Amino acid sequence: MAKGFTIWFTGMSGAGKTTLARLIEAELKNREHRVEVLDGDIIRTNLSKGLGFSKEDRDTNIRRIGFVCNLLTRNEVVAIAAAISPYREVRDEVRQMIGSFVEVYVKCPIEVLAERDVKGLYKRAFAGEIEHFTGIDDPYEEPLSPEAVVETDTETPEQSAAQILAKLEEMNLIAPALPDAYSDEDDEEIRRRLEALGYV
C-alpha cells in the first residue's frame, strides 16, 4: 500500500498553486496513488462558507483544510492542499498534526503577479477595492524551511512539478517514475559476461 502524505502548496494569489496541484495530482494518479486536491476555492465553498479574510478566519480555514488532509493522509491518500495560507504559525501547527508533510513554497514576485493578474484581483486590490489582500494590505509570511521552493516567474509549470516529484522521490514518499531495470552492478556484470563472450 502506498503511503499517505500531504503536499501543502503555499504562496500568493495567482502564483500557480492550483496549476501545480493539478499537475502533481495527474502524475501521482498515473503512478497509482490515491490523490485528493483540496483547493482553497473548493474548501471555501464546502467547509468554510461564511469565513472572511481576517487573520482569525484565515487560520480557521487553514485548520479545517489541515483536519481533512490529516484524515486522508492517515488513510493512505495523498492530500494536496492549495491555499494561500499566509501565516507561518498555523502552517506549522498543521505540519505538526499531520506529520508526513511536504511544504512547497510557490514563489513569484508581486510585480509579476500584478502583471499577470489572471483574475483581475490585483488591480482591484491596488485600487483599494479589496481589503485584506495578501501581499498588498495583508502579510505573507514566507516559509523558513519548506521542503521545496518553486519559482514560477522563471520556471515552467512542468519544471516546477518535476522538481517537486524529485523531492517526493528523494523523501521516499513515492517510487521513481521510470526505475532503471538494472542496477549499476547488474550493468557491470552484464558488460563483463558479454566481454568474456567476445561481444564487446
Add this chain to the structure above:
Amino acid sequence: MAKGFTIWFTGMSGAGKTTLARLIEAELKNREHRVEVLDGDIIRTNLSKGLGFSKEDRDTNIRRIGFVCNLLTRNEVVAIAAAISPYREVRDEVRQMIGSFVEVYVKCPIEVLAERDVKGLYKRAFAGEIEHFTGIDDPYEEPLSPEAVVETDTETPEQSAAQILAKLEEMNLIAPALPDAYSDEDDEEIRRRLEALGYV
C-alpha cells in the same frame, strides 16, 4: 481492496449514535477496514465552529460532514457519521452525493431519552434553557426508508451493532466475520467421497 462506504447514524441526542459508531468502528477495524468516525461533536469543533442550530446552520453542518464522508468513501475508507441530522432533505442530498450510503436510524422514545439524560440536556431543554433542541422545540424528521433501524430502548448496543453488521454483509459491503471455509457444494462433495471410501 475493501470498498469505501458511509454509515450515517441519525437520531435524537442521547439515542446512542456515538456508542454504536464506536462499536462498529472497532468491529470493522478488526476486519481490516480503514475507518473514520465523524462524530457531531468532533465536527462542530473542527469544521463547524461558529455554526448554530438554526435549520440553515444545521444543514450546513450536515453538508460539511457529507463532503468529508464523500472524500473518504471514494478513497476506500469506511466513513461513519454520527450526528443528529434531523432534516430528511439534507440527509437525502448527502446520500445522493456519496452513493454508497447506509442510513441507520437510531430510534428511542423521547420519554426514555429524557429519563436517561446523560448530558443533562433534556432537563435544560424542557426548562426552556436550550433553544432549538431536537425533539422538543425543533423537529426530528424520521427517515422514510433507512437501511437499518435500531431501537436502543429495547436492544443492547451489541444487539444493535450485530444487526447493522448483518445489514452490511447482506449489502456485500463487508465480508462475513466468520466465513464457512467450505461451500454447501464442497460439503456435499466431501461427504460423497468419504461415503465412497466407506468412512460414513
